[in-house]
Amino acid sequence: MSRGRGFSIKILDKSDDSISILFKNIPVEIINSIRRISMSEVPTLAIDKVFIFRNDSVLNDQMLAHRLGLIPLKTPVDKYKYGDEEGKPEYVSLSLTIEAKNDFRTVYAKDIKSNDKEVYPLYEDIEIVRLAPGEGLDIEMWAIMGTGREHAKWSPVTVCVVRGVPVIKILKECDSNCKKCVEACPKNILKINNGKLTVTNLYLCTGCKLCEVECPDYIKVDIDEKSSLFMMEIVGQLTIKTILTKSFDILISKIDDFLTKFNEVEIYEDAIPK
Numbered sequence: 001m002s003r004g005r006g007f008s009i010k011i012l013d014k015s016d017d018s019i020s021i022l023f024k025n026i027p028v029e030i031i032n033s034i035r036r037i038s039m040s041e042v043p044t045l046a047i048d049k050v051f052i053f054r055n056d057s058v059l060n061d062q063m064l065a066h067r068l069g070l071i072p073l074k075t076p077v078d079k080y081k082y083g084d085e086e087g088k089p090e091y092v093s094l095s096l097t098i099e100a101k102n103d104f105r106t107v108y109a110k111d112i113k114s115n116d117k118e119v120y121p122l123y124e125d126i127e128i129v130r131l132a133p134g135e136g137l138d139i140e141m142w143a144i145m146g147t148g149r150e151h152a153k154w155s156p157v158t159v160c161v162v163r164g165v166p167v168i169k170i171l172k173e174c175d176s177n178c179k180k181c182v183e184a185c186p187k188n189i190l191k192i193n194n195g196k197l198t199v200t201n202l203y204l205c206t207g208c209k210l211c212e213v214e215c216p217d218y219i220k221v222d223i224d225e226k227s228s229l230f231m232m233e234i235v236g237q238l239t240i241k242t243i244l245t246k247s248f249d250i251l252i253s254k255i256d257d258f259l260t261k262f263n264e265v266e267i268y269e270d271a272i273p274k
């Protein structure tokens with residue numbers, strides 16, 4: 001857990017491709033900005049230019065190019081040019097040259113060759129097309145940096161959700177064993193232990209209030225939007241740490257830009273209503 005002035009950040013759950021974080025006393029509006037930036041403004045590499053010299057497959061050139069564009073590529077951090085950055089290469093060159101000799105041959109993402117060993121298809125077993133005997137492909141591709149705002153193929157995030165933190169109040173001691181609230185909960189997080197109602201995992205609560213509807217005299221459910229629950233699943237081009245760090249950097253630079261522009265605004269005294 002990390003703490004700041006009046007706020008704290010706690011990782012509730014983490015794996016290589018997903019994370020859940022509790023931002024205590026950081027409101028949903030701010031963390032929602034991070035959600036939006038992470039999905040649509042953190043640049044990654046994706047195939048964007050496709051030069052097809054041979055395509056005997058059943059897929060037409062457009063379908064093939066579209067399919068290749070959607071293959072996620074491992075993206076080295078800050079190595080390739082994005083926007084008006086200077087002094088970085090603009091694209092990675094990749095190729096796909098293959099022929100089915102005497103038998104049918106499925107072409108996979110792992111058949112793509114890259115001229116940069118740090119850039120490669122993340123999931124080797126993505127099927128691209130199936131070739132019949134004698135059919136072949138000869139394709140060159142350029143992968144360039146882009147963002148999810150331009151096309152979803154560049155987004156490093158599959159799902160990202162932000163919501164307020166549920167607050168479940170047990171209004172009075174329950175000595176009944178009717179368990180109607182327990183059975184009503186779709187997340188199965190209410191338990192009766194020794195005649196006492198308890199919540200086993202508050203952060204799984206969706207705030208649906210089905211328990212409160214079942215027993216309003218005993219249970220009250222609210223959502224605290226001054227704190228945020230953040231859940232993110234990633235594609236894998238970048239790590240979770242890189243995506244979050246870059247998202248916060250982008251948000252801070254947007255705030256700096258706003259303040260700079262705001263300070264340049266000339267305020268005419270006469271325009272201020274008395």
Ligand code: SF4
Pocket residue numbers: 174175176177178179180181182192197214215218219
């Ligand atoms: S809180 Fe209400 S619904 Fe739940 S066990 Fe007690 S009396 Fe039954």
Ligand code: SF4
Pocket residue numbers: 166168184185186187188189190204205206207208209210211212221
């Ligand atoms: S609000 Fe919904 S999810 Fe939360 S404890 Fe009640 S029934 Fe379960």
